Amino acid sequence: MMEECSKGSGAACSPKLLDLIPKEMEWAVAKGKNGDVERSSVEIRKLELRLGLPGDDEWSLKNTNTAKNMNRERDHHDSLFSLGYFNHGHHHNHHHHFHHHQPSHKAGSHEMSPQVGPVAGSSSSSVWFNQQQQQLAPPSSFLQFPTTTKAATDKQQSSCLLLPTVAKESSQLCCTKVGAIDLQQGPAEKKAFSPPAAPPTPANTAVANSSQKRTAPGPVVGWPPIRSFRKNLASSSSSSKQQQTTDSQSGNPNKKAATSDKPVEVCKKGMFVKINMDGVPIGRKVDLTAYDSYPRLSTAVDELFRGLLAAQRDSSAGGNINKQQQEGEEKAITGLLDGSGEYTLVYEDNEGDRMLVGDVPWHMFVSTVKRLRVLKSSEVSALSLGCSKQEKMVAMK
Amino acid sequence: MNYFPDEVLEHIFDFVGSHKDRNSVSQVCKLWYRIESYSRQTVFVGNCYAIGPERVAERFSGLKSITLKGKPHFADFNLVPPDWGGFVYPWIEAFARSRVGLEELRLKRMVVSDESLELLSRSFPNFKSLVLVSCEGFTTDGLAAVAAYCRQLKELDLQENDVEDHRGHWLSCFPESSTSLVSLNFACLKGDINLPALERLVARSPNLKSLRLSRAVPLDVLQRILIRAPQLLDLGVGSYLHDPDSENYNKLVTAIQKCKSVRSLSGFLDVAPHCLSAFHVICPNLTSLNLSYAPGIYDNELIKLIRHCHKLQRLWILDCIGDKGLEVVASTCKDLEELRVFPSDPYVGQAAVTEEGLVAISRGCQKLNSILYFCQQMTNAALITVAKNCPNFVRFRLCILDPTKPDAVTQQPLDEGFGAIVQACKGLKRLSLSGLLTDQVFLYIGMYAEQLEMLSIAFAGDSDKGMQYVLKGCKKLRKLEIRDSPFGNAALLMDVAKYETMRSLWMSSCEVTLGGCKALAKRMPGLNVEIINENDQMEFVGGCDDDRQKVEKMYLYRTLAGQRRDAPEFVWTL
Numbered sequence: 001m002m003e004e005c006s007k008g009s010g011a012a013c014s015p016k017l018l019d020l021i022p023k024e025m026e027w028a029v030a031k032g033k034n035g036d037v038e039r040s041s042v043e044i045r046k047l048e049l050r051l052g053l054p055g056d057d058e059w060s061l062k063n064t065n066t067a068k069n070m071n072r073e074r075d076h077h078d079s080l081f082s083l084g085y086f087n088h089g090h091h092h093n094h095h096h097h098f099h100h101h102q103p104s105h106k107a108g109s110h111e112m113s114p115q116v117g118p119v120a121g122s123s124s125s126s127v128w129f130n131q132q133q134q135q136l137a138p139p140s141s142f143l144q145f146p147t148t149t150k151a152a153t154d155k156q157q158s159s160c161l162l163l164p165t166v167a168k169e170s171s172q173l174c175c176t177k178v179g180a181i182d183l184q185q186g187p188a189e190k191k192a193f194s195p196p197a198a199p200p201t202p203a204n205t206a207v208a209n210s211s212q213k214r215t216a217p218g219p220v221v222g223w224p225p226i227r228s229f230r231k232n233l234a235s236s237s238s239s240s241k242q243q244q245t246t247d248s249q250s251g252n253p254n255k256k257a258a259t260s261d262k263p264v265e266v267c268k269k270g271m272f273v274k275i276n277m278d279g280v281p282i283g284r285k286v287d288l289t290a291y292d293s294y295p296r297l298s299t300a301v302d303e304l305f306r307g308l309l310a311a312q313r314d315s316s317a318g319g320n321i322n323k324q325q326q327e328g329e330e331k332a333i334t335g336l337l338d339g340s341g342e343y344t345l346v347y348e349d350n351e352g353d354r355m356l357v358g359d360v361p362w363h364m365f366v367s368t369v370k371r372l373r374v375l376k377s378s379e380v381s382a383l384s385l386g387c388s389k390q391e392k393m394v395a396m397k
Numbered sequence: 398m399n400y401f402p403d404e405v406l407e408h409i410f411d412f413v414g415s416h417k418d419r420n421s422v423s424q425v426c427k428l429w430y431r432i433e434s435y436s437r438q439t440v441f442v443g444n445c446y447a448i449g450p451e452r453v454a455e456r457f458s459g460l461k462s463i464t465l466k467g468k469p470h471f472a473d474f475n476l477v478p479p480d481w482g483g484f485v486y487p488w489i490e491a492f493a494r495s496r497v498g499l500e501e502l503r504l505k506r507m508v509v510s511d512e513s514l515e516l517l518s519r520s521f522p523n524f525k526s527l528v529l530v531s532c533e534g535f536t537t538d539g540l541a542a543v544a545a546y547c548r549q550l551k552e553l554d555l556q557e558n559d560v561e562d563h564r565g566h567w568l569s570c571f572p573e574s575s576t577s578l579v580s581l582n583f584a585c586l587k588g589d590i591n592l593p594a595l596e597r598l599v600a601r602s603p604n605l606k607s608l609r610l611s612r613a614v615p616l617d618v619l620q621r622i623l624i625r626a627p628q629l630l631d632l633g634v635g636s637y638l639h640d641p642d643s644e645n646y647n648k649l650v651t652a653i654q655k656c657k658s659v660r661s662l663s664g665f666l667d668v669a670p671h672c673l674s675a676f677h678v679i680c681p682n683l684t685s686l687n688l689s690y691a692p693g694i695y696d697n698e699l700i701k702l703i704r705h706c707h708k709l710q711r712l713w714i715l716d717c718i719g720d721k722g723l724e725v726v727a728s729t730c731k732d733l734e735e736l737r738v739f740p741s742d743p744y745v746g747q748a749a750v751t752e753e754g755l756v757a758i759s760r761g762c763q764k765l766n767s768i769l770y771f772c773q774q775m776t777n778a779a780l781i782t783v784a785k786n787c788p789n790f791v792r793f794r795l796c797i798l799d800p801t802k803p804d805a806v807t808q809q810p811l812d813e814g815f816g817a818i819v820q821a822c823k824g825l826k827r828l829s830l831s832g833l834l835t836d837q838v839f840l841y842i843g844m845y846a847e848q849l850e851m852l853s854i855a856f857a858g859d860s861d862k863g864m865q866y867v868l869k870g871c872k873k874l875r876k877l878e879i880r881d882s883p884f885g886n887a888a889l890l891m892d893v894a895k896y897e898t899m900r901s902l903w904m905s906s907c908e909v910t911l912g913g914c915k916a917l918a919k920r921m922p923g924l925n926v927e928i929i930n931e932n933d934q935m936e937f938v939g940g941c942d943d944d945r946q947k948v949e950k951m952y953l954y955r956t957l958a959g960q961r962r963d964a965p966e967f968v969w970t971l
Contacts, residue, residue, distance in 0.1 A: 222475050224800075226771070233741075
């Protein structure tokens with residue numbers, strides 16, 4: 001495949017050392033017009049590497065002072081590390097990391113910044129790394145997971161990373177100045193993020209108190225991120241499975257029709273859809289391209305499930321499942337489309353709504369259907385077809 | 398300084414292969430620039446709108462091979478409307494006019510018309526190699542022109558293109574005198590193939606090393622082809638439907654046994670779930686196996702096959718292999734470097750692999766450096782373990798089918814897990830995130846992902862800070878693509894100069910407004926800031942209120958070519 005060839009950079013040395021120099025050059029060259037003043041000096045370069053605000057020299061000096069507690073060298077990584085801690089305001093429930101606001105923190109603006117910086121995760125996945133903070137040399141053993149002994153010994157560095165109990169220490173590392181200088185994003189951060197089409201409740205209750213996240217209920221355009229032809233794979237491959245070799249030589253018109261259309265923007269031409277039936281634990285799949293009308297589909301569903309349904313009845317009746325018995329008792333499944341039968345055919349469309357089969361023209365149905373279900377007619381009337389968000393979320397699970 | 402004659406410099410530059418290095422070389426001094434420019438034969442243009450073809454032809458007078466990329470990456474997932482752009486025709490036309498001695502053209506995500514293929518085939522007598530990846534806009538008629546007029550054609554490689562198939566006759570357009578073919582890949586074609594023509598073509602191509610067939614090529618033809626071309630290194634099986642007891646199958650088994658050179662196996666576009674055992678005999682030689690187009694292979698068949706593949710370095714499969722299957726991979730394929738696990742049923746989201754499969758792989762495959770993994774769920778613990786086991790990742794792409802799913806065990810965000818990955822994998826160049834993620838993960842990325850060049854973000858982050866951490870921290874970032882994340886103008890405008898050090902930025906369904914984009918465009922004339930306004934979502938009536946509208950899709954890129962003139966109506970360049 002045309003992979004991006006690995007773009008080894010010209011500078012082959014340790015990024016830590018050379019970061020200060022060549023990049024500065026790059027920046028100076030690259031900029032041109034936009035005179036960001038800070039780019040012109042190494043001092044400010046360091047600042048930048050520390051994820052500081054452009055032009056904020058003051059902060060960088062203060063930062064190093066605060067960092068001295070940590071027994072680390074003034075290294076850009078160190079600063080980055082401490083930089084992380086400018087978060088003491090925001091109460092993300094799902095971040096149960098630092099909730100301790102140290103008195104040493106200056107008033108500063110308790111901006112609502114999200115928990116940042118290497119923090120103690122939840123107790124189960126709590127181990128983080130305690131390297132980097134120490135020196136330029138690459139960390140020898142980070143990922144002390146899940147031991148806590150190292151935490152005990154390397155109190156100053158690692159502790160903050162490992163357990164919630166040492167959060168206090170680690171918050172010491174927080175640079176209050178940083179907090180104060182927080183990117184002046186106050187309003188922006190506090191602003192609850194309200195995506196245009198997002199559902200009101202995030203799927204995960206753990207983040208209930210966070211700023212509204214975009215959650216994706218059910219099928220989303222462009223998700224999962226795979227190319228269109230992969231979405232078609234299951235269908236087009238399986239439909240050909242049913243053919244003999246000779247068919248593929250002569251060219252099966254069905255197959256051509258299904259696969260030679262130019263895919264439209266959001267490809268919905270998957271022809272094999274799952275179909276489940278109430279009372280039958282095993283589902284089937286139907287190739288919708290094999291049918292051109294609702295009655296044909298209905299017949300196919302009957303054929304697919306007739307035997308299985310009878311087998312279920314037999315087994316639920318507790319008797320021996322004897323082939324003769326089975327065949328004798330197989331009952332045709334009729335009235336799927338008009339509500340007259342014991343069962344009714346419904347489907348889920350591309351928006352996650354549950355719909356009665358038969359309302360729209362066949363080709364429209366085929367282009368929006370995602371899966372089929374055969375429900376007991378009695379249940380259908382009780383259901384609300386076309387769903388609320390909750391039902392959609394449940395349905396899609 | 399000129400201690401050497403030009404020829405010596407030129408000879409030395411011959412040893413400098415990578416684009417980056419050659420770019421660096423050309424910046425040393427004017428002399429080096431000049432010499433490097435006329436001696437460079439292979440040019441890479443990552444964004445076809447970043448520069449005009451005339452300038453390329455002018456600077457690189459010795460140009461023989463060019464790689465062009467067109468649409469943004471998210472076009473692969475239908476986020477970019479058709480007709481957005483990325484036309485190759487102007488390039489071919491300009492090169493033809495400038496009499497570039499083009500021999501190789503490699504395109505990705507571009508619109509290729511039949512006219513451009515015809516022009517290509519007639520304009521460059523030495524043309525040897527055409528590689529089209531994820532392109533569209535052409536039909537088999539264009540291929541017929543290439544077959545007929547490119548007398549020296551060695552390589553015709555069509556990967557995952559959208560080709561309108563008119564007829565199978567293009568294969569018969571290869572003249573009988575054409576014997577130079579080394580690589581032929583038409584697996585993505587959907588229509589019929591002139592099978593006798595194919596067999597004859599293979600028979601008269603003694604140098605054929607790579608052959609990937611479409612599903613229109615049935616088993617008996619495959620068998621005859623293999624008999625004719627036992628020298629193949631790379632085989633893509635088309636259709637693999639057969640009756641295991643048939644004569645054909647037995648012949649196939651014999652034919653396969655003769656293909657001792659095959660190192661790469663793919664295809665199986667139509668496959669009967671059994672009877673892969675015919676291929677077991679070549680499995681021990683395989684270094685690359687791609688079964689990701691074959692949903693019909695059951696997991697136990699897959700596993701049986703893989704157990705023979707001890708030398709595998711690259712494996713692309715579907716998730717129906719399951720976690721258990723991945724454990725088999727982990728214990729068998731000790732040389733594995735690249736793994737891609739695709740979802741077999743993307744709509745339903747019942748992926749068959751979880752974090753366990755990934756952890757198993759990380760334990761068994763120490764050389765793993767590239768992964769694309771679609772899964773049902775993930776945990777921080779698993780990611781941390783993976784990071785510990787495999788610190789060599791260069792590409793790490795994780796896609797949880799439910800895009801905002803938290804840690805399956807703890808319900809926490811996956812910040813820690815991804816943080817572990819970027820922290821441990823010092824050479825990480827490409828990262829795709831998914832799952833529930835807060836700004837925290839971006840802080841980690843900014844801090845640790847020093848070599849990161851490409852980052853893909855979807856449904857992640859809490860505030861502008863997330864994006865800001867990345868922009869500040871990732872010095873080598875070249876491509877950033879974000880969708881459905883709460884990053885707005887503050888993030889976008891924080892460091893506008895950075896975008897000139899990057900190839901491109903994509904933001905869709907974020908919080909950036911028209912005003913923010915306008916401000917950016919104003920401050921950075923060296924960028925094209927494009928707003929994609931499908932379905933008339935935005936109104937450009939004029940006046941201040943407009944600026945507060947959120948921009949649904951924004952794509953910006955640095956360019957020396959100015960505003961592009963082929964933008965469709967729905968694309969506004971600010």
